[in-house]
Amino acid sequence: MVSSILLLFGAALAYGLYSVVSGLRRNVAAAKRTGLPYYVAPLDIYGLSGRLLQSIWFPILKKLPRKYWEDIELVLQRDWHYQQNHKAFTRAGEAFILVSPKTMILVMDNAEAIHQVTSKREAFPKLTESYSILRQYGDNVLTTEGALWRMHRKATSASFNEKNAALVFRESIYQTGGLINQWLGPDGQGNKTINSLEHDTMSLMLNIIGYVGFGLRLLWPGQTLPPGTDPKLAKYATLDAPEGHTMSFVDSLASTLDHLLILLILPKWLLIPYKRAKKAVESESNYLKYMYEFLHDKIEDVRTGNAEEGMDIMGQLVRTSYGDKPTNGSTAATGTNKGTTRLALSDAEIVGNAFIMIVAGHETTANVIHFSLLELAINPAAQRKVHKDIDAILGDEEPDTWDYKTTDPLQGSMVGACINETLRLMPPVCAIPKVVSGGQDQVITIDGEKHLLPQTMRIDLAIAAAQRNPRYWPTRPSRVTGAAHDVDDFVPERWFQTNGGDKDNGAVVEGADTEDFGGFAGPDTSAQLYRPPRGAFIPFSDGARSCLGRRIAQVELLASLSTIFQRYSIELAVDEWASDEDVARMGRAERAAVYKKAQDKARATIRCASTRLTLKLHGNQYVPVRLVKRGEERFVDWADADV
Numbered sequence: 280m281v282s283s284i285l286l287l288f289g290a291a292l293a294y295g296l297y298s299v300v301s302g303l304r305r306n307v308a309a310a311k312r313t314g315l316p317y318y319v320a321p322l323d324i325y326g327l328s329g330r331l332l333q334s335i336w337f338p339i340l341k342k343l344p345r346k347y348w349e350d351i352e353l354v355l356q357r358d359w360h361y362q363q364n365h366k367a368f369t370r371a372g373e374a375f376i377l378v379s380p381k382t383m384i385l386v387m388d389n390a391e392a393i394h395q396v397t398s399k400r401e402a403f404p405k406l407t408e409s410y411s412i413l414r415q416y417g418d419n420v421l422t423t424e425g426a427l428w429r430m431h432r433k434a435t436s437a438s439f440n441e442k443n444a445a446l447v448f449r450e451s452i453y454q455t456g457g458l459i460n461q462w463l464g465p466d467g468q469g470n471k472t473i474n475s476l477e478h479d480t481m482s483l484m485l486n487i488i489g490y491v492g493f494g495l496r497l498l499w500p501g502q503t504l505p506p507g508t509d510p511k512l513a514k515y516a517t518l519d520a521p522e523g524h525t526m527s528f529v530d531s532l533a534s535t536l537d538h539l540l541i542l543l544i545l546p547k548w549l550l551i552p553y554k555r556a557k558k559a560v561e562s563e564s565n566y567l568k569y570m571y572e573f574l575h576d577k578i579e580d581v582r583t584g585n586a587e588e589g590m591d592i593m594g595q596l597v598r599t600s601y602g603d604k605p606t607n608g609s610t611a612a613t614g615t616n617k618g619t620t621r622l623a624l625s626d627a628e629i630v631g632n633a634f635i636m637i638v639a640g641h642e643t644t645a646n647v648i649h650f651s652l653l654e655l656a657i658n659p660a661a662q663r664k665v666h667k668d669i670d671a672i673l674g675d676e677e678p679d680t681w682d683y684k685t686t687d688p689l690q691g692s693m694v695g696a697c698i699n700e701t702l703r704l705m706p707p708v709c710a711i712p713k714v715v716s717g718g719q720d721q722v723i724t725i726d727g728e729k730h731l732l733p734q735t736m737r738i739d740l741a742i743a744a745a746q747r748n749p750r751y752w753p754t755r756p757s758r759v760t761g762a763a764h765d766v767d768d769f770v771p772e773r774w775f776q777t778n779g780g781d782k783d784n785g786a787v788v789e790g791a792d793t794e795d796f797g798g799f800a801g802p803d804t805s806a807q808l809y810r811p812p813r814g815a816f817i818p819f820s821d822g823a824r825s826c827l828g829r830r831i832a833q834v835e836l837l838a839s840l841s842t843i844f845q846r847y848s849i850e851l852a853v854d855e856w857a858s859d860e861d862v863a864r865m866g867r868a869e870r871a872a873v874y875k876k877a878q879d880k881a882r883a884t885i886r887c888a889s890t891r892l893t894l895k896l897h898g899n900q901y902v903p904v905r906l907v908k909r910g911e912e913r914f915v916d917w918a919d920a921d922v
């Protein structure tokens with residue numbers, strides 16, 4: 280008996296070893312045929328086992344002779360896309376293959392190659408299995424591919440037009456006003472240390488996305504709804520739990536997003552006994568209840584003819600699915616639903632898409648505004664240029680009177696340059712996973728050489744690295760580190776250097792997609808600013824699968840930053856080194872020295888950002904700042920005057 284078990288065990292082990300060795304040999308041979316450099320990695324480093332067991336296999340690997348790991352050491356580290364970025368490619372080249380017994384992954388930060396991949400959706404589809412965390416509340420436009428994706432994209436893209444972008448501009452100004460009032464405090468004076476910038480920018484963007492996704496006006500503490508607000512909508516805006524719920528809508532949403540990973544990985548019954556996990560389950564059940572109540576209200580509105588037009592993605596999807604006429608050219612009618620024409624999006628898919636809009640459009644924009652504010656506090660000279668451009672474009676006009684058309688000059692000004700520079704250095708999405716289609720092998724060309732990529736090979740578009748690859752960007756020696764180039768520093772001024780770059784913005788790719796899949800078709804950056812080669816700056820991805828909310832995000836960021844900097848400055852708080860009385864007594868040299876300490880510490884904190892869902896400061900990391908009325912600054916109106 281024992282010997283039979285041993286025999287079986289031996290046979291299984293031998294078979295396991297055989298599959299590992301033959302899989303590795305097969306993949307190595309395929310990688311060789313591409314003509315690209317390749318390296319053997321012990322496991323699929325992006326797979327669950329590769330990531331979970333990283334602290335075991337990585338030290339073992341490093342016991343081997345250096346030649347086996349030194350070229351790819353940086354790519355094997357956690358969070359390398361942001362932490363190591365282009366440095367990870369300096370030894371191995373801008374496109375190389377990681378081969379393991381089960382997978383081949385082409386890792387690249389070469390703009391020419393990235394551009395080819397994003398231009399051909401069918402040849403290089405999205406690797407949808409990487410998005411299971413975002414599929415848990417229903418299939419949606421972000422997580423699907425093929426015909427299903429087309430249908431989701433057509434249904435969802437209808438809301439993303441200039442008319443709605445103008446409404447978002449207005450709402451962003453309004454909500455930023457609410458945030459400023461929170462920061463000014465009850466005495467309206469400001470200049471108080473804010474330790475909650477990350478949380479506050481998340482709240483700001485949640486309030487704006489509440490409008491974008493659901494047409495809701497969400498409130499800041501102390502605000503009340505205007506008289507005459509529809510009582511059905513009031514339930515979602517209130518900051519206390521309404522009847523039938525144990526949490527407010529905003530809390531349930533914020534907390535569900537916070538616990539997304541836990542909710543996906545662990546079964547609910549396992550979560551109940553733990554306090555944090557219990558909160559996760561409670562938030563999710565409140566959130567879903569709100570969503571289905573909201574859905575039914577919207578369906579009722581459509582049936583009674585009460586549906587209002589506006590930026591309300593969920594309302595739009597309900598109108599598409601339950602209205603009499605298909606919108607946006609959709610012809611995907613699949614039957615009837617209580618007498619109305621039923622289009623292809625099911626209720627679960629409507630809820631899934633509404634959820635994805637919140638996820639995709641909330642943390643991303645919040646991170647960009649968060650890091651933009653920090654970088655402007657760290658770089659006073661850049662902040663002064665922002666003030667100057669806002670003064671020139673918007674003058675002293677009250678924000679609620681600003682014309683949406685000012686977004687054009689704002690985008691070509693220092694405000695747009697700062698947003699671009701933040702997106703370049705701190706892209707919320709650091710890498711995009713693609714795959715060579717299962718249909719056939721595909722060719723990419725790099726520096727005139729063709730490479731045949733085997734079908735089903737995975738591709739890692741290393742956006743954060745391409746955006747710091749010095750060969751695509753105007754640079755000068757770093758004033759911060761003394762390095763030969765300043766590609767790792769926040770220098771928004773580089774966007775005003777319009778020599779070089781890519782004037783016609785993009786080489787033509789043979790076989791590129793030509794179909795219009797809806798959404799904003801304009802460029803990522805203003806025509807007045809530097810145009811990097813296509814593929815070198817893709818914070819919103821590019822091509823058919825590019826971000827649907829790109830224009831909305833740009834409008835939100837332009838409106839919010841302009842509302843803040845028209846009348847205020849953001850300074851780093853220096854409480855750790857000097858009290859307000861100390862600062863008041865200090866001369867400029869002493870103040871400069873104390874501010875330098877705060878600048879160094881803030882830069883070090885930003886370097887600790889990491890990706891869970893998006894790139895941000897996690898855990899207890901934060902940079903304290905102050906909102907100061909213009910004219911009352913202690914530092915940023917004069918510091919770094921030589922820059």
Ligand code: HEM
Pocket residue numbers: 405420421422432491635636639640641643644647706707708711712817818819820823824825826827828829831832
């Ligand atoms: C600064 C803010 C934002 C950044 C950096 C950003 C970035 C991205 C990126 C890189 C992708 C492609 C992901 C991939 O292919 O794996 C994407 C897709 C998407 N984003 Fe955004 N996004 C932002 C804001 C928004 C906003 C505000 C919304 C909606 C209100 C939104 C909705 C979407 C959707 C629906 C997709 C999927 C499009 C498709 O696959 O057809 N995003 N975004």
